[in-house]
Amino acid sequence: xxxxxxxxxxxxxxxxxxxxxxxxxxxxxxxxxxxxxxxxxxxxxxxxxxxxxxxxxxxxxxxxxxxxxxxxxxxxxxxxxxxxxxxxxxxxxxxxxxxxxxxxxxxxxxxxxxxxxxxxxxxxxxxxxxxxxxxxxxxxxxxxxxxxxxxxxxxxxxxxxxxxxxxxxxxxxxxxxxxxxxxxxxxxxxxxxxxxxxxxxxxxxxxxxxxxxxxxxxxxxxxxxxxxxxxxxxxxxxxxxxxxxxxxxxxxxxxxxxxxxxxxxxxxxxxxxxxxxxxxxxxxxxxxxxxxxxxxxxxxxxxxxxxxxx
Numbered sequence: 001x002x003x004x005x006x007x008x009x010x011x012x013x014x015x016x017x018x019x020x021x022x023x024x025x026x027x028x029x030x031x032x033x034x035x036x037x038x039x040x041x042x043x044x045x046x047x048x049x050x051x052x053x054x055x056x057x058x059x060x061x062x063x064x065x066x067x068x069x070x071x072x073x074x075x076x077x078x079x080x081x082x083x084x085x086x087x088x089x090x091x092x093x094x095x096x097x098x099x100x101x102x103x104x105x106x107x108x109x110x111x112x113x114x115x116x117x118x119x120x121x122x123x124x125x126x127x128x129x130x131x132x133x134x135x136x137x138x139x140x141x142x143x144x145x146x147x148x149x150x151x152x153x154x155x156x157x158x159x160x161x162x163x164x165x166x167x168x169x170x171x172x173x174x175x176x177x178x179x180x181x182x183x184x185x186x187x188x189x190x191x192x193x194x195x196x197x198x199x200x201x202x203x204x205x206x207x208x209x210x211x212x213x214x215x216x217x218x219x220x221x222x223x224x225x226x227x228x229x230x231x232x233x234x235x236x237x238x239x240x241x242x243x244x245x246x247x248x249x250x251x252x253x254x255x256x257x258x259x260x261x262x263x264x265x266x267x268x269x270x271x272x273x274x275x276x277x278x279x280x281x282x283x284x285x286x287x288x289x290x291x292x293x294x295x296x297x298x299x300x301x302x303x304x305x306x307x308x309x310x
Contacts, residue, residue: 003226004228005230008201008225016149019112037117049263051208070295079300081297084196087193109154111154114147120148121147163287164184183291183298195279
């Protein structure tokens with residue numbers, strides 16, 4: 001099978017959490033982000049942060065990582081050949097001027113959203129002061145909102161056709177007369193990055209305000225789709241209560257030859273089994289590759305050599 005897109009949709013239970021805090025509305029009262037319907041959510045930006053934290057750890061532990069790394073969110077390079085955040089997450093570098101300063105991300109995510117209306121409470125925080133000096137007699141008090149228990153739906157999609165590949169438009173006389181693709185990593189490295197992407201969706205944990213609370217974003221239920229087209233429709237699989245719609249989503253995948261794996265830790269067909277089978281399938285099938293073979297692999301700088309704008 002030629003894989004063009006990899007979609008992961010998951011449900012993860014969050015307990016007693018403020019996984020993505022909002023503004024401090026009243027002094028020291030920390031708030032949790034909520035939609036108008038009362039469901040708490042974790043923004044897409046935070047989801048990407050947690051994803052890249054996971055992929056960084058996985059990459060560091062990989063014996064085949066070579067010179068690859070994951071840059072920080074506020075210091076992303078344009079080195080697609082080495083920087084996994086630049087490759088999967090894209091970048092915008094205004095100082096670079098034209099095409100050499102931007103890349104549309106092959107990775108897209110949705111906010112994580114509670115499946116039902118959330119029960120939000122306030123927690124009183126007290127910082128105990130042991131210093132008996134006059135200025136330290138009063139205790140430091142603050143309140144923080146938290147959500148009691150949420151089953152969070154989160155979605156990830158990887159456009160495999162753009163993984164480690166740049167799409168370039170050729171112009172003549174102001175008209176677009178063609179398109180070409182430039183490869184920045186060989187086939188083995190592209191497959192490795194696709195594997196890291198898949199594994200990272202399984203280990204979502206580094207949420208804001210949770211350093212000491214150990215909120216776990218690892219899936220309780222998951223559907224992993226290897227698709228023959230670029231489609232995100234399967235993101236609706238867990239959010240619909242209509243059994244017929246679920247059947248139709250799977251039927252549509254079957255009709256176009258997509259392969260999917262469903263896991264549920266409340267059954268014998270666990271999340272672990274789904275990921276194991278998905279990783280085996282990925283290893284034994286080909287990624288879509290519009291740029292061709294490995295004969296000409298270029299760094300981003302080689303492909304788009306530019307002088308910095310003065």
